[in-house]
Amino acid sequence: MKIAVCLRRVPDTTTKIVIGADGVSINEAGVKFVPNPYDEYALEAAIALKDAAGSGETIVVALGEDAVQETLRTALAMGIDRAIHLQGKPSADGLENARLLAAHLASLNCDAVLFGKLAVDDYGQQTGAMVAELMGLPCATAVAKLEVSGGRATTEREVEGGVEQAGCALPAVFTCDKGLNNPRLPSLKGIMAAKKKPLDIVPVSAGSGQVAIVSLALPAERAAGRIVGEGAAAVPALLQLLTSEAKVL
Amino acid sequence: MTAILAILEQRNGSLRKGAAELLAAARQVADQGGATVDALVCGHGPVTGLDGLGAAGADRVLVATHPDFANYCPDGVVATVAAIAANYRAVFVAATSTGKDLAPRVAAHLGATCAMDVTSVVMAGAMLRVVRPVYAGRALQTVDLAGTPVVAVRPGSYAGVAAAKAGAMDHVTVPAFTRRLEVTGIRAPEKAALDVTEARVVISGGRGLGDAKNFALLEELAAAFGGEATVGASRAVVDAGWIEHGAQVGQTGKTVAPDLYVAVGISGAVQHLAGMRTAKVIVAINRDKDAPIFKVADFGIVGDLFEIVPALTAAIAKVKAN
Amino acid sequence: MSVVLPVQYQPPLPASMIRRDQPGAEAIELDVLVVGAGPAGLACAIELHRQSPDLTIGVLEKAGALGEHTLSGAVINPVAIRALFPDLKDEDFPFRQRVDHEGVYYLTKDGSTKVPTPPTMQNRGYYAASLCEVVRWLGEQAETMGINLFPGFPAESLFVDGERVIGVRTVPSGLDRAGEPTDVFQEPTDLVAKVVVLAEGSRGALGQAWRSWRGVGSANPQIFALGVKEVWQVTQPLDRIIHTLGWPLPAGAFGGSWCYPMGPDQVSIGLVVGLDYHDATLDVHESLQRMKLHPLFRPILEGGQLLEWGAKTIPEGGFYSLPDRLSGDGLVMVGDTAGFVDVPSLKGVHYAMESGMLAAKAIASALANAGTGDAAALSAYDQAVQASRITSDLRRTRNIRLAFKDGFAVGAIKAGLMTLTGGAFPGDRIAMPRDADVPRASQPPAEPFVPDNVLTFSKVDAVFKSGNATRDSIPSHLIVGEQVPGDVADFYAHLCPAGVYERQGDHLVVNAPNCIDCKATDVLGPRWTPREGGSGPTYRLM
């Protein structure tokens, strides 16, 4: 089975957000970058699918500037076979990035293409489904269960009030959610082996698209609360506030 | 400007809640540019609730019927939208799990841009200007979208409006399409107990409870809410073994964002706050009036929890009984 | 008033840190394995690659990413980094700014007096830096050379064969609190190497284990200080580096503070206190909090914002606390693990790097000549250190820190004389007890410290600012003595800057995940052992 995983490099989720001087992006000084956590589910799923199939190849693809190679190496250290760096600055318009990825993925002829369900930086939540649509492939998003047999996949994903079940033929695109698996950490052997695995660089240039970021701002601080009163005597007043003011009852 | 298309969801022949919110968002933008709002509903038989859509802001209600629409059918909906898209300035969906699945597919098909989890949308000249949380809500991005953007509006961002539009019903033809993904159904979730991350109400206890057995007080309060509440905890009491690790809320436990978070006997260490500060409403009950939890709580009661919690339980039970 | 004698409640390190069993069949084979990716370990790996590019070199680091457990002042003497990268210019190094002005102040509670800068404290021409950033940069250089960096893999124990160290076992990850494997369990990895370089930094656990196993002593025991540090975003650039003596420390404590500019809008501020202090309730974190409100510092910080917080120990014993041997069969010690810090100038980074480079040369020639790292061949490293600036600098200041064991006033006079005489006064070694042997008197509680959450912060808030998000359900890595009484629990609670220890009633509560690996209680109380990789702080600016 041949499986591709698209990987994004993102600021660590605990990063304190400082708005950059341009007013439209974060100040990256001193920020730690990690593989997008949801993409790690995809990497783990790819390795598991190949293992289950008994043969095949796993390929990790990342669009980004040169720093993304470090993230690709992490994927190789986890056990992915080879990496492709689509070298260039990603567009603010997700569709432009999806176009680049789709064009490149088409040449790989994979049985499955995996994504994370979202990237924890821009929360775009669109690349995987867009790539599928552009490639004319079936797509299941946010899957928390993925089983493949006989050229078909069955999936489950969480929806409001239940779990939606679906199936499709391969090749197909899947975006991965928490719960799909427990991503492995790179092992020492994996880190050493990763140095010798192929990492191909393909220069690309993304279109500017139909999106202009106007500004990036910090959300308003939570307003200071108030003490309703003391002891059980304050309960009726609290209840009043919860019902009529906060409307949560 | 012509019109805005709002795609509404139905499940088993009933409109999903959130339709009025989405129409309100579409209506506001339409009114800015003197445009109309069309609601599109894809189903396989009669759908209840369509007659109220005019009052909620829809000028027209378009119904697309197809046997494959018994379940959610992204390929069919994309084909249907694509067939009528030329008439529209923008496509709105609710940023539910279904809407988030659909929006990028529609956008890619139309060659359009897509904005997810939008909390506010207005016209800005020839563009649509949207605001959306990024970095897990730690920043807000304002973006201008050109072309025929697909906008997924985050549930809870708009309140329904009374707009008294015609809501005239019309049928649209579903073009031929290939069903690449086949949704076979929705099953009930497995979990018996409600997880802290899923509950609408979380009642959390801390060291102030004094002893493991006093969690019973919180269980009772949670029970008074009916099936929508569950019990959480701070790290200190999980460490002390009073409650299992799965209940821990905080930086190294679970991150929760319920409608109501009640912190009982919890001091409010920053590590705990990191896991619950995005709750819609926070109530704190603590003996120490200087406890940091009161700084983030919307409403606080200072005093003995052993007295306050039972009183609150009784009061909630009474409200729920009515 | 009760008296606490710390050593009474201090358990030993586990004997299992020296393993006599065989490394697993799957063990990774390296030529040289470095434990610790600080300035010492990375300089050693880089220089080793320069000397012998064909060697397979690995560096184990317990932090999840390079630099995340690194903390220093830091004003850096650039001699060593220049020597390591002779082709680069100072502007190429990741320093924040050059030191052009400095001031030393003697503080009282409300006032300060500028005193002449002692020759041992001159810093002009050096560079203010974040050592985290320097370490990340060194890591990038090492990475491009093909050196194997293994962040997130702490060394747990040494494999030995006879008297020879033959490798290292890493800590397993994914255990639950009871030590049982969970579904993310990862087995420990064994690594074998011809030479193991211990570059664990201050109070290294493996270094202690190796020294007690091999009986490697020193003239004086090693003594330590605890430094608590904060990095602030500030509204105005600071125009000089500041050092202070005196307040807020009581007379029976040795130490001082610093405040360094880190570019136009950041400063670091910190307080260092010798762990031989006499007052059981002394609390370095709280003392730093109070200190920030002093008229000398308040105007610098006001309107700013706390960005990061951290703490770490420093080996302070100097010349007389250096180990009798720095190497043995299959092993060398470099940097703080060996105690290469000059206390009067608060400098260790350049000695750490230099010792790493000297070790690299000795290892390279040992491996080239004999193919193994025998003690005899590696002793070339001991000789090189003795002939280097490390030894001559530490000899010059050999008794200055020791003079302060009787308190500040006497110490200051003696220290002045020593500086004037180039270390010749008083001639002999001043003997020092181990820190844990110094009795502490419990004073009745002073007025409780209440943080204002603007300029001053509680320990829990501080730990949050260290970026510590350790998994709560890992087994505790702290070995606590049995039946610790209430007043000792109190002593630990004050000692630990990260709120790991709390007194509840008459017993001790241990919040192990709070630990930020400063090692202060390893010196005076509960012992620190390596835990799951990536635990602890995630410093970016320290």
Ligand SMILES: Cc1cc2nc3c(=O)[nH]c(=O)nc-3n(C[C@H](O)[C@H](O)[C@H](O)COP(=O)(O)OP(=O)(O)OC[C@H]3O[C@@H](n4cnc5c(N)ncnc54)[C@H](O)[C@@H]3O)c2cc1C
């Ligand atoms: C508060 C303070 C202020 C200071 N100010 C200055 C200054 O201004 N100028 C100056 O020159 N020096 C200063 N120093 C001293 C200087 O920081 C040290 O001398 C220097 O960092 C020592 O380098 P090292 O590589 O030996 O140890 P470290 O920098 O401590 O590095 C050791 C590394 O080993 C890792 N490690 C430890 N144990 C294990 C294990 N078992 N497995 C894997 N990894 C492990 C650690 O995580 C760490 O990354 C200061 C120190 C402190 C604490």
